[in-house]
Amino acid sequence: MSKTLKQIQEIAGAIKNPFLEKAIAQNKPVVGYFCSYVPEEILHAAGFVPYRMRAVGSTGTARGDTYFTAVNCSFVRRCFDQVLNGEYDFLAGAVVLNGCDHSRRIYDNWRDAKKSGLPAPEHLFMLVAPHVLRDSALARYEKELEKIIQGLENACGTKISPKALKDSFALYQKRQELVEKLYALRRQDIPAITGAEMLSVLMAITAVPVEDAISLLTKLVAEVEGRRAASADDIRLMLVGGCMEEPEHIALIEENPAVVVADSLCYGARMLRPPQENEPDEPVAALARRYLYHPSCPRMINDFERRKDAIFNAFRESGADAIIAEKLMFCDLWGGEIFLLRKEAKERGIPFLGLEREMYGGGEGQIRTRVQAFIEQVQNARARNGQGGKKVV
Amino acid sequence: MSEAAIEEYGMSKKALRLLKAARPLYKYPNAVYWLRKLLGDPLLLKETNWNKDYRFAYLLTGGTSLSPEDNRAVGILLEDLYQYLEAYVNPSGPKKPMIWSEWNLSNEILRVFDVNAYIPETLAVLGHLGGTDAAVKIIEEAENAGLPPEYCSAAKCAVGGYLLNESPKPDAIITSSHPCDSVVSSYQALEKLTGAPMFVMDTPYWKDEDSYLYYADQLYELIGFLEKVTGQKMDWEKLKQVCRTVNATNAHLQEISEMCRAVPAPASSLHLLFHWLGRMACFGSPAGEQYAKIMHANAKKRFEQGKGYLKEEKVRVIWYDVPVVFEILHPWMEKEFGAVVVADFIGRIEQFQIDTSTTESMIRDLAKTHMSVTMARQTHGPAEFYTQELKRLIEEYSPDCFIFVRHQGCKGGWAAMKLIREQCQKTGLPALFLNTDIFDRRVVSSHRIREQVTNFFRSNNLA
Numbered sequence: 001m002s003k004t005l006k007q008i009q010e011i012a013g014a015i016k017n018p019f020l021e022k023a024i025a026q027n028k029p030v031v032g033y034f035c036s037y038v039p040e041e042i043l044h045a046a047g048f049v050p051y052r053m054r055a056v057g058s059t060g061t062a063r064g065d066t067y068f069t070a071v072n073c074s075f076v077r078r079c080f081d082q083v084l085n086g087e088y089d090f091l092a093g094a095v096v097l098n099g100c101d102h103s104r105r106i107y108d109n110w111r112d113a114k115k116s117g118l119p120a121p122e123h124l125f126m127l128v129a130p131h132v133l134r135d136s137a138l139a140r141y142e143k144e145l146e147k148i149i150q151g152l153e154n155a156c157g158t159k160i161s162p163k164a165l166k167d168s169f170a171l172y173q174k175r176q177e178l179v180e181k182l183y184a185l186r187r188q189d190i191p192a193i194t195g196a197e198m199l200s201v202l203m204a205i206t207a208v209p210v211e212d213a214i215s216l217l218t219k220l221v222a223e224v225e226g227r228r229a230a231s232a233d234d235i236r237l238m239l240v241g242g243c244m245e246e247p248e249h250i251a252l253i254e255e256n257p258a259v260v261v262a263d264s265l266c267y268g269a270r271m272l273r274p275p276q277e278n279e280p281d282e283p284v285a286a287l288a289r290r291y292l293y294h295p296s297c298p299r300m301i302n303d304f305e306r307r308k309d310a311i312f313n314a315f316r317e318s319g320a321d322a323i324i325a326e327k328l329m330f331c332d333l334w335g336g337e338i339f340l341l342r343k344e345a346k347e348r349g350i351p352f353l354g355l356e357r358e359m360y361g362g363g364e365g366q367i368r369t370r371v372q373a374f375i376e377q378v379q380n381a382r383a384r385n386g387q388g389g390k391k392v393v
Numbered sequence: 394m395s396e397a398a399i400e401e402y403g404m405s406k407k408a409l410r411l412l413k414a415a416r417p418l419y420k421y422p423n424a425v426y427w428l429r430k431l432l433g434d435p436l437l438l439k440e441t442n443w444n445k446d447y448r449f450a451y452l453l454t455g456g457t458s459l460s461p462e463d464n465r466a467v468g469i470l471l472e473d474l475y476q477y478l479e480a481y482v483n484p485s486g487p488k489k490p491m492i493w494s495e496w497n498l499s500n501e502i503l504r505v506f507d508v509n510a511y512i513p514e515t516l517a518v519l520g521h522l523g524g525t526d527a528a529v530k531i532i533e534e535a536e537n538a539g540l541p542p543e544y545c546s547a548a549k550c551a552v553g554g555y556l557l558n559e560s561p562k563p564d565a566i567i568t569s570s571h572p573c574d575s576v577v578s579s580y581q582a583l584e585k586l587t588g589a590p591m592f593v594m595d596t597p598y599w600k601d602e603d604s605y606l607y608y609a610d611q612l613y614e615l616i617g618f619l620e621k622v623t624g625q626k627m628d629w630e631k632l633k634q635v636c637r638t639v640n641a642t643n644a645h646l647q648e649i650s651e652m653c654r655a656v657p658a659p660a661s662s663l664h665l666l667f668h669w670l671g672r673m674a675c676f677g678s679p680a681g682e683q684y685a686k687i688m689h690a691n692a693k694k695r696f697e698q699g700k701g702y703l704k705e706e707k708v709r710v711i712w713y714d715v716p717v718v719f720e721i722l723h724p725w726m727e728k729e730f731g732a733v734v735v736a737d738f739i740g741r742i743e744q745f746q747i748d749t750s751t752t753e754s755m756i757r758d759l760a761k762t763h764m765s766v767t768m769a770r771q772t773h774g775p776a777e778f779y780t781q782e783l784k785r786l787i788e789e790y791s792p793d794c795f796i797f798v799r800h801q802g803c804k805g806g807w808a809a810m811k812l813i814r815e816q817c818q819k820t821g822l823p824a825l826f827l828n829t830d831i832f833d834r835r836v837v838s839s840h841r842i843r844e845q846v847t848n849f850f851r852s853n854n855l856a
Contacts, residue, residue, distance in 0.1 A: 069807045071543070076808070098598055101574045105808035108776035112812055126775070128598040131570035131577060136614065137595055140607050301570060301593045304581050327541075330804060332548075335541025336578030340585055342539060 002223035004216060005197060011204035012247065015056055015087055019208035023049050028209070029092035029156070032121070034106065035099040036270050036294065037129040039287045041168040042145065044210060045160045046152040048092065052206035052267075054245050055079040057087075058360050067109040071330050073102040074359040075243045080106060086119040093123030093155060095148065099299055100333055123155045132302045133293065142288040149284070165283035169276070171210050176272060178217035179205070183269070185224060186261050187318045192227040195239060195260025196250040202267045203245060230259035235378050238262040238315045240341065241326035242297060242334045246360065252368055253324065256375040262318035264311050270295045298337040308344055315350065322351035322378045324371070329358055351378045401558045402482045404531070408522035409482055411450050412475040419468025426461040440525060440839070449521040452721040453670075458663065458703075458728075466687035470671045473680040478519070480509045481561040490623045491561050493583070495568035495576060496547065498594065499763050500676040501639055502616060503567070505631045506623050511561055512673050513551035513583065517832040518718055519674075520550065520559070528719060528832050531557060540582070545802025546832040548579035555586060563587050565622040567615065569594040572772035575802055592618040596773045600764065608760035629752055635677045636747040636755055639762070642668075642677075645685035646742040649692050653735045654790050657701025658709065660692040661733045663723040664702075665740030666716060669767060707731030708855045711792040713738045713783060713813070715800045715831040720839040726846065730856045736786045739767050743782075776809040780816045787820050793855060795824040796846070800831050823853040 011017040024030060031048040033040070040050040055078035061068075064081030082088060096107035107126045114120035128144050130137035149160055182201065185192035193201075201220065205213035235258040239250065243266050250260055263269050273290040280286030295310050296303045315323065325341055327334035338354045345352035353374040357363055400406070418425050432451070440448055454467050481491065489509045494500050496514035503510050520527040528550060535553030536542050554560045566589050568580040584591040594611050597604030616627050646668060649660050668688075671681050695702060710726070712734045726732040745761040748754035764773065771779050786792070795817050799807065806813070817824040827845060830836040850856035 067808075067811045069810055071801065071807050072804060101805035102808050105776065105805065108809060108812060126598070130595045132593045132595045134614075136607070136610050140595075140597075143603070298578060298581065299574075301568070301577050301581060302591065304585065330543045332541060332544055332574035332578045332802075332804065335543060336582050339539045339541070339582060343585075 002220065002227070004219040004223050005193075005200075008204040008216060008220065009197075009200045009247070011207060012200035013056065015054070015082070015207075016090065017204075017207055019212040020049070020051070020090075023209050024090055030090055031123075031152075032088060032091045032094040033097075034095070034103055035097040035129075036266060036297075037097050037099070037291055038095050038127055039145065039291050040206075040210070041165060041172050041283075041287055042149055042152065042160070043095070044168040044171070045164040046149070046156050047158065048152070048156070049209050050206075051091070052203075053079055053088075053094070054203065054207070055082060055359060056203070056245060058082055067113070068102070068105070073100070073243075073328050073330055074361055075245075075328060076102040076106060078359060080109065083110065083120075084113060084118055088121075089119055091121040093121045093125065093152075095125045095127050097127050097129055099129075099297075100331070102330075123151070125151050129292065131299060133296070133300060133306075134302075138288055138292055141292050142285055145284055145288055162283055165287075166280070168210075169280065169283055169287070171214065173276060175205065175210055175213050175217065178214065178221055179272065181221050182217070182224075183262075183272075185221070189319075190228045190232060191230050191259055191261050192224045194229045194250075194254055195237070195263065196247040196254055197229070198260070198263075199244070199247045199250055199265075199267055202271060203247075206267075206271075230254075231257065233257060234259045235322060235375050235382075236261045236318065236320045238264075238311070238318060238320040238323045239268070239326070240264045240311060240323055242266055242331060243328060243359065244268075244326060249357075249367075252364060253371050255368070256372055257379070258371075258375050262314045262320055264295065264307075264314065266297070269310075269314065270297060298333040304337075304340060308341070311341070312344070312348065312350075321382070322353070322374070324353045324355060324374070326355045326357065329356055351381065402561075403557075404516070404520045404523035404527050404559055405478050405482050407446075407524065407527075408519045409475065409478045411447060411522050412471055412478065415450070415454075415471055416468075416475060419464065419471060422461045422464035422468060425464045425468075426459070445525040446523075449525060449719075449721075452724060453518075453521070454667075458661075458724045460691065462691045463664070463688065466684045466691070467667060469680050469687070470667055470684045473671055473675040473678055473684075474519070477515075477674040481511055484509070490564040492619070492622075493560075493563040493566040493587075493589070495580060496673050497572055497576070497766060497769050498567060498569055499639075499759070499766055501632065501635045501759060502612065502619065502627075504635050504677045505628050506619055506625050508619075508623055509561070511563065513554060513560060514547040515670070515674050516554040516559055517547045517550035518670055520554070521719060525719075525834075529835060531559065532833055532835075540579075543802070543804075544579060545573060545575035545800070546830050548575035548802070550832060552579055552582055552586070555583065563589040565589050565618070566591040567594070567618075568592075569596050569769075570773075571596040572768040573803060573805055590618075590622060594763070596764065596769065598774045600774065600778075605757060605760045605764070608764060609756045612756050612759055612763075629755075632755060633749045636749050636759070638679060638682050639677050640746050640749075642682045642685045643742055643744040643762075644746065645682075645689035647744055649685075649689055650736070650741045650743070652692050652696045655696055656709070656791055657703065657706035658733050658735045659695035659700065660688070660702050661723060661727070661735070662712060662737040662740040663721075663734065664688050664692070665742065666723075666737070669739055701733070703727055703731055703733050705731050706733050708733070708850065709791060709793045710734045711736050711783075711786050711790060711795045712798070713786075713795065714798045714803060714806055715739060717798060717827075717829055717842060718832050719830075719834040720842060722842070722846065725843065729847075730850050732850065732855070735792065736790045738771065741767070741786075743770065772805055776812045779806070779809055780812050783813065783816050787816070787822065792822060794849070794853060795820075795822050796849075797824060797826050798831070799826055799828045801828075801833070801836055802830070823849070823855070825849040
């Protein structure tokens, strides 16, 4: 295993990491954020270290369940449990998004916890992203971003200059280009990086300062180029779903003769924004467009066609054989999405497996059996099609 | 697809037959009153083989609780519902575009166009008129087709109804991003299944001028969408008339809501819940205004005489979150415990009046009213929209207790449960948290719900 990859896996496996601790030691304030609709560039330009919230290392939901209930999403319950345990005491602020009915209540519950003297950062923000794509929604989202900018400026006591925003824009663009390189290396006939490793990479780079992320990614790309992380016979999978942050879960899938070569996940392709050709004259407007029109999740009501096309395009470009779609229990949004995607996959003759699970919730045996049976089905189909169990590239 | 799919609009037709039989009776509200008395609660409050096909209709229309004067208003509302069903089950005259509208949207604008409106979720209520298990059949159809079981049962009814041939084919769909993820998700499924063009109102998170303006801008976009799909032009004068009707209706209903603060309460949330159903199906109709006007006059008369809606009001209940529709408990609670629901989450009206003086003022105020509609009002933003309203109700309605329905589908409500519970605890009022579902009787049986309510009243010396 490459040295950088090992380092990345260590970063992804814990809430804190040496890069973050170094930043904190240098008095750089850290702001936690939820969801891919929160522009990291704005947080960075305000002088904060953006940190994507996660539930890594969660051991239970006892405290989280004082606010949330058994019919709420396990990511939200576990992450909020860690918040109340003080595991996020290093945060100077947090930005919550109206992503779904579960996660948007973090803003309400965290404010209440703060009033009760429970662990909470000094600054709590709510960013509201529209649920539709159209010009009026874009204008609204831009206004919301301006409100957040104002809130951050008040919090840090300095004005975010257009130049600072442009500089941040360039840094995150650089990070994205490196991630895209990794995605290209995944799509190779013999992928250079597995699905589990890729998830670790994306978790790691959202838990460290962006400058460190760029340095890690640069080294990683150099180290894994030419690497053979899978076999030519492996079934190539595309993974689709919402919140997933357990590399060990993908590793469980890849224990089979299979490798994940593409995805549409929160920690995945949905982190990639549409390309920006030139340096933007109006950075906030440009950010609004890039973030609102980035690959969407089912919270966006009028975007299923575009989302579906993006998924099946990625499927085709990656040469995937099958799709595994996953949802966490009690997630209406992904429940409905899987219902629709299953139909679409069936029409296209694409093997499709829908899985439901709890985050860090065990049930490995059941998942292993279902995935194993599915992979065998796909292999059998390949054999029937005269490919002798081998992928025709 | 199950057996029920054999007949198009099977359940709606059954409901229509029932309403058709009831229509002539309601011309004689006194006779309805005495007929109900004659049929008697003991027989109809409990489900049996012979009454299961029409027991829900009996409960839906108030059991024996309503006075002859109130029955007159119910008759008007039933006529409206009859017309609503008739329009898609037995359409007559020139074909009109069929527009589906999500159940939490206000349809003043839709009413201006020469279209038939269909509200997919009404099947969850009206389906019950087809028999006790009718809604469950629709829900199961949706689940069997692969819809997630954790969806709100209303959303499952909307999709299941379409799969079961219970819904007319839409020419267009309008929906919103409130009140919950089930709506957000299920309308994407409906758009795909039906292939109809869809317009989505993006409900803002906050209640401020910026948010109202954003919503108002979208109403203009909605009008443009409807003009395009119907080939008709917006008639602003007609909208003015509809808004005036809505204003009058809301004013009456809001005053009924306010009068319920009196002890004894001259009306109950049951009067307002009837209108919720009427509102969903026939929003902005003259009959809806008529209903509100009569119910208001009756309540006001009782209020001025210092009389309660119940002869002897023993327990005043605040009922929060959704009602249990598959087993309308009000008539039973009233009879068994003298318990009257004085304020609730769904029926109670808190509305703005629409300024009809200019197009701009109308649209601006329509935005406000849309965001203040039941469910949208409490759910489209932070938890304070729930808890602050609840706090006010507790302060203003002199309640003896509090019943909170934890509806399976309402994840946003569950996620704010601690905040809601604390609001109750601060008051020291006894509170019952019922784990159930709004439309799906499989989650908790009627018997079990009644048992919980009975034990709650008894253990708190309320019965």
